[in-house]
Amino acid sequence: MSANVVIGDILLAIGAFFYFLGGLGILRMPDVYNRLQAGTKATTLGTFSTVLGVGIAKPEFLLKTLIIIAFVALTNPVGSSVLARASYLSGIKPCDCTKVDEYKGGGEE
Amino acid sequence: MRRLYAILVAAGLIYMLFVFLGTLPLYGKVDLSNRVSAHFLAKDVNSVDVKKWVEGDKQVPSREKIYGRKGFEDESANVVTSIVVNYRSFDTLGEVTVLFASAVGIGLVLGGMKRMGYGRKPNFILRVSTGILLPLIIMFGIYIFVHGHLTPGGGFPGGTVIAAAVLLLYLSNEEFVANMKTSKSLEGSMGSLYVIFGLAGLATGGAFLFNFLPNGVVGSLFSAGVVPLVYMTIGLKVGSELSGVVAEIHEEREG
Numbered sequence: 001m002s003a004n005v006v007i008g009d010i011l012l013a014i015g016a017f018f019y020f021l022g023g024l025g026i027l028r029m030p031d032v033y034n035r036l037q038a039g040t041k042a043t044t045l046g047t048f049s050t051v052l053g054v055g056i057a058k059p060e061f062l063l064k065t066l067i068i069i070a071f072v073a074l075t076n077p078v079g080s081s082v083l084a085r086a087s088y089l090s091g092i093k094p095c096d097c098t099k100v101d102e103y104k105g106g107g108e109e
Numbered sequence: 110m111r112r113l114y115a116i117l118v119a120a121g122l123i124y125m126l127f128v129f130l131g132t133l134p135l136y137g138k139v140d141l142s143n144r145v146s147a148h149f150l151a152k153d154v155n156s157v158d159v160k161k162w163v164e165g166d167k168q169v170p171s172r173e174k175i176y177g178r179k180g181f182e183d184e185s186a187n188v189v190t191s192i193v194v195n196y197r198s199f200d201t202l203g204e205v206t207v208l209f210a211s212a213v214g215i216g217l218v219l220g221g222m223k224r225m226g227y228g229r230k231p232n233f234i235l236r237v238s239t240g241i242l243l244p245l246i247i248m249f250g251i252y253i254f255v256h257g258h259l260t261p262g263g264g265f266p267g268g269t270v271i272a273a274a275v276l277l278l279y280l281s282n283e284e285f286v287a288n289m290k291t292s293k294s295l296e297g298s299m300g301s302l303y304v305i306f307g308l309a310g311l312a313t314g315g316a317f318l319f320n321f322l323p324n325g326v327v328g329s330l331f332s333a334g335v336v337p338l339v340y341m342t343i344g345l346k347v348g349s350e351l352s353g354v355v356a357e358i359h360e361e362r363e364g
Contacts, residue, residue, distance in 0.1 A: 078235060078238045
């Protein structure tokens with residue numbers, strides 16, 4: 001077993017762990033915004049790690065996996081941000097434990 | 110004067126209708142093996158062999174081919190496309206027609222003159238990232254339908270990705286209005302181009318929508334005969350059609 005396969009397996013395990021944390025966050029977090037944050041952060045990092053792990057374990061896929069990582073980095077946060085803004089503007093309240101709401105008033109830039 | 114011409118044309122049409130009704134064979138007396146549908150059913154991926162069906166339940170695919178052995182079944186890298194475009198091309202044409210009819214219906218019900226506003230400025234992050242993502246998304250859609258015979262994908266998914274790019278433009282810019290004239294003309298010309306490919310197959314191969322082009326090396330971009338051309342027409346047609354649907358959903362009537 002060569003070194004790059006070991007590194008790839010470790011990255012795959014880290015990615016699976018982050019996916020697990022994302023699922024746990026969606027199950028345990030109190031409101032939409034926290035769930036969205038847990039899901040997006042965990043799955044973005046999990047996708048980076050698993051895809052990079054595949055790319056390192058199989059070096060012929062490395063360029064493709066780097067492009068996939070770039071696409072996920074470009075799209076996933078944007079989608080999450082749009083979802084969060086749309087749910088805020090359509091009137092979904094954050095949970096009662098929220099202390100600071102910097103977006104109050106609709107966020108006119 | 111114009112009314113006279115109309116009456117003449119109508120009378121001619123009615124006369125032709127009666128003449129053709131008189132030449133129709135009686136019910137139950139039709140020799141189905143001589144009709145176009147039987148020819149279409151007898152269309153194999155590799156040839157047109159009408160005798161196979163005339164022989165009844167034997168169904169021996171004789172080696173005597175009208176267009177020679179071509180091997181379209183196993184020489185397209187993505188097997189699904191050899192089924193969708195070679196075996197079931199008529200069905201795909203029907204799907205495209207159904208999509209056209211539904212797009213026309215949506216245009217009749219939801220279409221209007223003015224672009225509907227959202228009442229607030231679109232998200233800043235969305236506006237900035239659209240400029241980066243839009244060319245990538247359109248390129249990805251075109252890649253999907255150009256490589257339909259090599260990789261999973263094809264005309265319908267590729268066209269849908271292009272329509273998603275148009276939807277992204279609509280969501281990120283309140284003033285954006287798609288050019289409906291371009292989309293409609295592209296849609297119509299691509300739909301008729303598909304039928305023209307079918308007629309070319311009828312003229313050269315012997316059956317409607319027959320795969321009449323030679324297939325090259327498996328896995329290269331120009332292989333599998335007519336499949337990439339058909340997928341390009343389907344992809345452009347579906348893309349412009351769904352873009353038109355997206356545009357019509359974002360329209361409203363005056364007042």
